Amino acid sequence: MCWCRNPETKRPYPKKACPKFKKPGHAKWYARFDVPTADGKRRQVRIGPFRTRAEAQETLRHEISRISYGGVPSAHKITVESHFNDWLARQRPRLAVSTFADYERVIRNIVQPTLGQVKLVRLTTHHLRCLYAALGADGIESNSSVALMAERLAPSKTGPDAPKRKGTWKYPLSAKRIRKVHSIISSGLTHACKTGLIAHNPAWNAGLPKMVEEPALVWTEPRVTHWRETGRKPATVMVWTPEQCGQFLDYLQETRDRHYALFQLAMTRGPRCNELTNLLWRDLDLSKPGIITIRGTKTPRSYRTFHLGQGNVAALRRWYRVQEQERWEAGLQWTHSGHVFTNPRGEPVTRNALWHRFTRLTAAADVPPIRLHDLRHCAASLGLTAGTDLKVISETLGHRHHSFTADTYTNVMPKSDREAADAVFDIIPRRAA
Known part of the structure; x- marks a missing residue:
């Protein structure tokens, strides 16, 4: 609930009765903290909104700890989609044309639909494990997070008997292909660690499927x-x-x-x-x-x-x-x-x-x-x-x-x-x- 009062009764509104309740960010918790500046002037950063006070306090502690190790103060506003788009543009000069096209397909058809709107600082190993499970799942599993990932991947999915379209894959992906997707995601997150956007790489220990190398055989x-x-x-x-x-x-x-x-x-x-x-x-x-x-x-x-x-x-x-x-x-x-x-x-x-x-x-x-x-x-x-x-x-x-x-x-x-x-x-x- 919020702390707005009825102008006629001067009493607080009952729960969810405030006319401003449906506005984004209203009746939510925010946190402020000071960040270091080069000129010595005071600068405060506001983070939020959060549903509960405990969530705001936990995020505040995480942000202060991250910035104390050299993190960027405004990183909490960056989404996974915006970071990977910026990272991909920076990688283009050093990548071969075919390699860049592969990176672009993975980010556009896999990363953006599933994790694009997640704040980069809130991305966890659990997100990536659910994504890899959805990529390798033959059907939708009971885990709600995996099912949500599979639903978001539907536009890039090609049926087993249908001809493959450009920019799509036939699911489930092989273990080798999932590891390729993981290597691209891990590279982007490693760059985020080096530039101070995140404190650690959530791609570590993401639970990759076991890959069995099939030997070549002679006809x-x-x-x-x-x-x-x-x-x-x-x-x-x-x-x-x-x-x-x-x-x-x-x-x-x-x-x-x-x-x-x-x-x-x-x-x-x-x-x-x-x-x-x-x-x-x-x-x-x-x-x-x-x-x-x-x-x-x-x-x-x-x-x-x-x-x-x-x-x-x-x-x-x-x-x-x-x-x-x-x-x-x-x-x-x-x-x-x-x-x-x-x-x-x-x-x-x-x-x-x-x-x-x-x-x-x-x-x-x-x-x-x-x-x-x-x-x-x-x-x-x-x-x-x-x-x-x-x-x-x-x-x-x-x-x-x-x-x-x-x-x-x-x-x-x-x-x-x-x-x-x-x-x-x-x-x-x-x-x-």
């Missing part, structure tokens, strides 16, 4: 037979055998596919898809023995230089002549982008276009399906089969640590393991049959 004959009978892949990440790689490249060469050089380079040397689409002619040296420089941004080791191999040099030279012919035919409509892999108008080929084309080509070549990114796994497995040192493969692929390469690819075509298996039988004495 052996039994697995290919099972796929042809059922139409189901044994695993998400699949790798072609050398024979299947040759079958696919032979089909591209026979049909004179315009992206033969691209797919062969991806299959044999393993650059990432974005690294291929952003590759420039100035980063290639097609004289013997052939050198390529990858200006990657994923990790510090993704910026690397390695040899192409004579097969890739010959394919890229042929593609250069084809591109020059297309440039001459396009005339003034040609886009001088300087990119290696382009469409007939000179525009850089997009990842989505490559994905659709690769899917059609694998079906036409009658080879089992793999993802476009799995060509990178093929490059690693072919290198292992050829006896290339694991450290060389790791440096060519641009991995951060050599141990990651060993943990990921030693189960794919393990030549040393096969030799070890045969060696065991060689040392077992047996009676002659």
Whole structure:
């Protein structure tokens, strides 16, 4: 209730009878406190409204403690939405275009609808745990907070059988995707801690789902037979055998596919898809023995230089002549982008276009399906089969640590393991049959 009085009776209004009761902030508790200033003049900050006196006192103690450790006095007015929008704008110059687009999608479609109106200083670990539970929940759970989060996520939700729309995800999200969302939120909140907006990062110990790494499998004959009978892949990440790689490249060469050089380079040397689409002619040296420089941004080791191999040099030279012919035919409509892999108008080929084309080509070549990114796994497995040192493969692929390469690819075509298996039988004495 408030302390307003009836002008006629001079008595306080009964509970909720005041005509001003429905106004925002009326009959609420506020708190004031002094904040330090550079000029020494007194400055007071008001925080509120609060429903009870105890809530106002608790928040007041929290604000005084936060400011005493160097916090910003006006941080209690900042919402999660305004902070993340400001943080995202500051991150744009240092992020790659695709990375920034991913950050923007997460903030616009996940963070803003669910947590956007929450005051930044009042954001807790419980908020984030409920959000991650809603992202990973197959249905609405009994927890009211999780159900509310799921309801706010509805506009960005795509049904399991419906085609995916731009800016949406098919829920429930995988554990890997939820961890990606968490990393973006945690980065934004870490910046808030460093700038004094909040005293601690609520993203710590947010209860992330356990992520099980699915190993890559090789398309052996039994697995290919099972796929042809059922139409189901044994695993998400699949790798072609050398024979299947040759079958696919032979089909591209026979049909004179315009992206033969691209797919062969991806299959044999393993650059990432974005690294291929952003590759420039100035980063290639097609004289013997052939050198390529990858200006990657994923990790510090993704910026690397390695040899192409004579097969890739010959394919890229042929593609250069084809591109020059297309440039001459396009005339003034040609886009001088300087990119290696382009469409007939000179525009850089997009990842989505490559994905659709690769899917059609694998079906036409009658080879089992793999993802476009799995060509990178093929490059690693072919290198292992050829006896290339694991450290060389790791440096060519641009991995951060050599141990990651060993943990990921030693189960794919393990030549040393096969030799070890045969060696065991060689040392077992047996009676002659």
